[in-house]
Amino acid sequence: MEIYVDDPALKPSLGLACIVILTLFSGLRWETANDWGNYLEFFRFTRSVDYNPFDFEVGFRALVVACRWVGLGYTGFLLVSALISNAAFVYIFARLGPVAVLSVMYFCSYYLGYIGTQRQTLAGAFAGLALLAFFDGKRVRAVALVAVASLFHSSAVVCLLGLVVPRRSLPLRVLAAAGVVIGGLALAAGPIVSRLLEGAGLGGPVFGKLLSYVVKDGGLAPPIDNIFLGAIKRAMLGCLFAVACRDRFASLSNYILNLYLLSVALFFMFLAIIPLLALRIGLYFTFFENYLIYVTIVRLAQRYWREATTASLVLLSSLRLYWSITGYESALFVPYKSIFSYQDHSRFAY
Template sequence: MEIYICTIVLISLFALVELRCKLTNVEYKFMYSILYVLIVLQIGLRWETGTDWMSYYNNFQDTVDIDIVLVNSVIGFEIGYGFFTFLIRSLTNNYTIFLLFHAIIYYYLIFQANKKLSPFPFLSLLLFYVTNIGVLGSNRQLLALAICLYSLKFAIERKAVKFFILVFIAFLFHTTAIIFIVYYFLYRDLKKYQIISVLLLAFIIGKTSLPNVLFSGVGNFLGGASLSKVDVYSEIGTGGDSLTLVGLIRRLLYFILFFVNYDAIVSKFKEYKILFNGFLFGLCFYFLFSSSLTILVNRGSLYFNVMEVFLIASQLLLFTVKADRKYIVLIVFAYSIYLFFQSISVYSDLFLPYKGIFINTEYKRNLY
């Protein structure tokens, strides 16, 4: 527990310095590097901590030749992740080394994307850490998410080839990443009536059978592992993790905040457009599938809900007086503690206490 809290406190202090002081480029890079190394070591040196531990651990130990990679790509482990695992497994059978490589790549992409997508990188990094700690262990989708976020700068710069290549690579790590393609078309201003109309239409369609038909059609088109996953998701339907009323209310409150401040923030931070539209698309995605394919919302919404961290950080552009920003950071710090516990609430026993190769090594965690 102390490991997580100390990390949250440190990032919060850096966020406070960022908002209160004018940092030189060297100072900023030094602080950013400290956090990168700290978080990479924390996540890379964990042991039996996080979701899906045994499935990924066993997959790593079993991936001893290319044939296994090809077989796994049919039954659920995408071929990109399979080759990534095989490459490291060919060098070592030490799972900690694999986790370190995974953390180095994942957080490098996240930290690089964060600098482009946030006017206050330390603040958004704090929010990213606490809101995504609960999916730690979802190795394939985390790498896919990181690649997608990194690709956003090419969508903003209208470099289509680079953007689509990166999304395709992310797709090879987790099938759900294909939905990220929509971001290339979201770097635009939408009229307020268009935004409301799209939300209402998504809500109405979500109450029909059309989302199921559309989802099955996409699976048939992609084939292979994608079709297999579509079948599984369709059978599960709404039998996956429940989507709570609290979650919906939070999304709507966020939407109102981001929507009301849209014009004022876009004038100062152009990237806000694609962030807001991504969040809007995620809300539509929620309305479309929350009544029929709950598990799809849980898996696919990650690529849109993550925009919350950058959008919330962007709100501080409205506070021009540095003294005011200080109090906002204190509020965000308190809120981040709440978000941390909410993030791990479903599987808190897999995160508390933190267990690593040097910390709490004697602790016995039930992984079955």
């Protein structure tokens, strides 16, 4: 409807519908994503902000305590958490362009897989608002939003880099040179940086927690191959966006393009040290990837951008749903698993 009708008056209604659908989809399930057990256990046993067996940030603990204080059960807490994050994300998408198109892309490429990562999803929502505030020149508001985001996931402090990201496009030769330098440093400096971190006294809880993201039982964590596939994807998309999404003047598209390229740089810088940390840091910027894909489709397809956008959404949705149901951790990624007792029933419902 949004692609073919192209009526600005539809945006508020479509935005509200996206918030409601995403919130219900997320809130009415318990067993989704890898961390759902920890979140459920934390909610059941927490009585105060001081209770913290899983090293959760204080903002998340305060939200849980507040929900329990007003008498909400775990489903109520999930709905509140989902409402906060999805309302923020849909507002960001409405600011960027077609709210329903970007919401569907966000759901397929990010939310369905990370739907159970309560803390970083909340942090990412506030961080996204902060990055838009940086673009608008509202630095105090932006820094405050980054501070709020870091209360839900400490890695959100990386979004302070949005303060120095330029609003104009960078020359392609500068981007190419930076890519070569960052790639070389990432490959050569990984082992050196790891030893320096240990030598600087980070060999205790901090470095151990970071290292646990990638090493399990003396070997590499299972998602490691997916991370290197993600590296190839980021390199290819970074090159494509740098050509297709550039404007000659200061613009929001340029700012988001530069944020995405920054996320690619951070990803490759940490890839040789702690791969899953590289993935975590990049998540605060890579949800802008959906917007850049849409801009690329519109600018390259031009006359046939509506058909190209529709085909891309269908392809992305189909691949993501298939992968989530039958591929990685299928028993955990199926929504509403708390309602359906068996995985086969859930697949039949799809």
